[in-house]
Amino acid sequence: MRRSREDAAETRRKIVAAASRLFRGRGIAAVSVADVMGALGLTVGGFYRHFESKDALVSEAVDAASIETTTRHASVAPDAPAVERLGMLLDAYLSRAHRDRPEAGCPVAALCSEVAHETRSTKKAFTRALERMLVGLAAVLPGESAAARDLRLQTVSSLVGAVVLARATSDPKLGGEILDAVRRGLR
Amino acid sequence: MRRSREDAAETRRKIVAAASRLFRGRGIAAVSVADVMGALGLTVGGFYRHFESKDALVSEAVDAASIETTTRHASVAPDAPAVERLGMLLDAYLSRAHRDRPEAGCPVAALCSEVAHETRSTKKAFTRALERMLVGLAAVLPGESAAARDLRLQTVSSLVGAVVLARATSDPKLGGEILDAVRRGLR
DNA sequence: TGTACATCAGTGAACGCGCGTTCACTGATGTAC
């Protein structure tokens, strides 16, 4: 059942997209190669025509998720003033919707503590994702000074910390309080 | 080879202590029951004389790690003024040593994104750990007002976010920058 | 343009492996008399 080159490339893209959602939603360790292929109605064997290993997929999925979310944020109201765009970014990132739908959200927040135990290539993909966030932040919090960079690093830590804690908490009220407090603090 | 009640209680304590270090250092999923027992020179079978399941151990290990680290922080220079104690807490939490030795550090930072996929009882233990951090912070950032609580929630988000990102990054220089930037921001 | 052959995307069963948990067993400890 050989498929055309275009079909194969399309399958590869779909594998990365499905993996990207599944890893963010359920964690890397909890998602098997069979889960990813099954989500596309395919069987495991074919996976290895496209990727050398599960780990190779993990790195690509992190990159794909990161590019997807940063370009999505960048494309919101591109003509509004920076302060307004910062406010929208904070509202979106620190929203209940983002907390409750990790599979569609920021891979840095979804995978941060897991990634520390993954391979070097996955940590590199994660680092690229973090740097994309900093580039995205530079568009709304610009400046070349050390103070400006400090502010972006502080902001990214607060954003990621807040979402991760809000998700890990069994008490949705405390989770909501964290999101709201950090939103007020960063405005 | 039955052991005395005291021996058995001691074994139980050692299992929790070993698990607490291993889970923080390598992650929950990556540490098996056999790993934990092996760290004490024991075999797997005996584990179930002490715990109903691996999951029961996870919850207890999170609580134990949380109590250990919060009491350690609370006991540092108890007679110094609050501002000074805050500074010491920030320095310790945001240090390279803490980043590089997760197995001896804060369980909230070590397990935050993994915990989102664990059972309800583990998420509850994690929430208790987070609340212990907030109580510890209240000792150096006191106040009953909403603004005071906001500040503590913001601080905990920044601290956890910074350490988690510093650990997940493949670039130790970027990791160090994050720790330093957040330390400067919180002072 | 048509034909013969090589390629390779995807199938589905199999591989070895490590996991959490169970279990029959052991022998020292605890208890009842």
Next chain:
DNA sequence: TGTACATCAGTGAACGCGCGTTCACTGATGTAC
């Protein structure tokens, strides 16, 4: 205080299971003439 028996902490092998990866196979696609 001494003895007989029950208890149960820890052993080590076994259980079923799901994992990542491999492999012989299939048949449509791509290529060479």
